[in-house]
Amino acid sequence: MSVSNVLSFDLEHWYSATLLRDSVCDKDTHIEESVDIVLDILADYDVTATFFVVGDVARRYPELVASIADAGHEIGSHGDTHRPLFDLSPKQFAAELDRSTQAIRDAVGSTPVGFRAPNFSVTPQTQWAIEVLEAAGYRYDSSVFPVRTPMYGVSGAPIRPYTLDPNAPFEEREGGGQLTELPLAVFHPRLKLPVAGGFYARLLPTWLLKRGVRTLNAHGLPATMYFHPWEFNPAVRTTAVSAHERLISFHGIDGLQTKLATLLDAFAFTTADAVVQRADGDER
Incomplete structure (x- = not known):
């Protein structure tokens, strides 16, 4: 059985990244040209993807977000202000989610x-978010990084799509919740090397990224x-940040278009919702 993988893009301003948001003063967004680059690559390979869009971006650039949807791509929520859940209370998150949902609805x-x-x-500290998402009517989440890193992650979380139980959201259980979780890709059930994208895709060689996707697919799992x-x-x-911030944020930027093209040529990709619907169908 062929496996379709999830291709997703988090659409935010580059200076919203955790390492940069307090350091960057010259905030030239480049957001429209950056999206155009990605849309051209996806069109070349006839691939549809999911764009998780920050609500503030949808409000400020509704035509841009609409153009993504018009090209056949799925639009999901990435919060309203790109504040991590660690900085929010459940009530604040519910309000952010509502604003984000409305901004996306207005745009597309x-x-x-x-x-x-x-x-x-x-994470275990913010697992209250699952009930907030359920109450808001969301169908799936894709926020669990199933390996612990210096900045985020949940060690021991499942690496396959699974139903989120609000009482045990990092365990595979039968029933118990409304949301499907699409965890980010890690290489092999035992090794747990992040190959999901972002910094890891910019840092790791293409052959290792391909091996990670291939290994997951060989186990019947989408990456x-x-x-x-x-x-x-x-x-x-920009050079207006520390060497450490430049390394994490910009290393490998010049070669990422080629890496993505190689992945799109080698594997099948689709939207997150399409993979969720297929997983739900397989369970039934």
């Missing part, structure tokens, strides 16, 4: 069914990949 005329937390901030449109645009680079 449909309601998002998928969510990704900024900074992958669904959920994520990128940011700004990562494909060298114009966002």
Whole structure:
């Protein structure tokens, strides 16, 4: 059986990244040209993807977000202000989610069914977010990074799509919840090397990314990949931040278009919602 992988893009301003948001003063967005670069690549390979859009971006650039939807791509929520859940209370998150949902609905005329937390901030400390998402009518989440990193992640979380139980959201259980979780891709059930995208895609060689996706697919598992449109645009680079911040934020930017094209040529990709619907169908 062939496996379709998830291709997703988190659409935010480049300077919204955790390492940069307090350091950057010259905030030239480059957002429209960055999105155009990505849309051209996707059109070349006839691939549809999911764009998790920050509500503030949808309000400020409704035509841009509409153009993404008009090209056949799914629009999901990435919060309203790109604040990680660590910085929010459940009540504040519910308000952010409502504003984000409305901004996306105003821009594209449909309601998002998928969510990704900024900074992958669904963790044991913020698992209350699952009930908030359920109450808001969302169908799936894609915020769990199933390996612990210095900035985020949940060690021991499942690596396959699974139903989120609000009482045990990082365990595979039968029933118990309304949301499907699409965890980010890690290489092999035992090794747990992040190959999901972002910094890891810019850092790791293409052959290792391909091996990671191939290994997951060989186990019948989809690889959920994520990128940011700004990562494909060298114009966002700045020297006005520390060497460490430049390394994490900009290393490998020049070669990412080629890496993505190689992945799109080698594997099948589709939207997050399409993979969720297929997973739900397989369970039934």
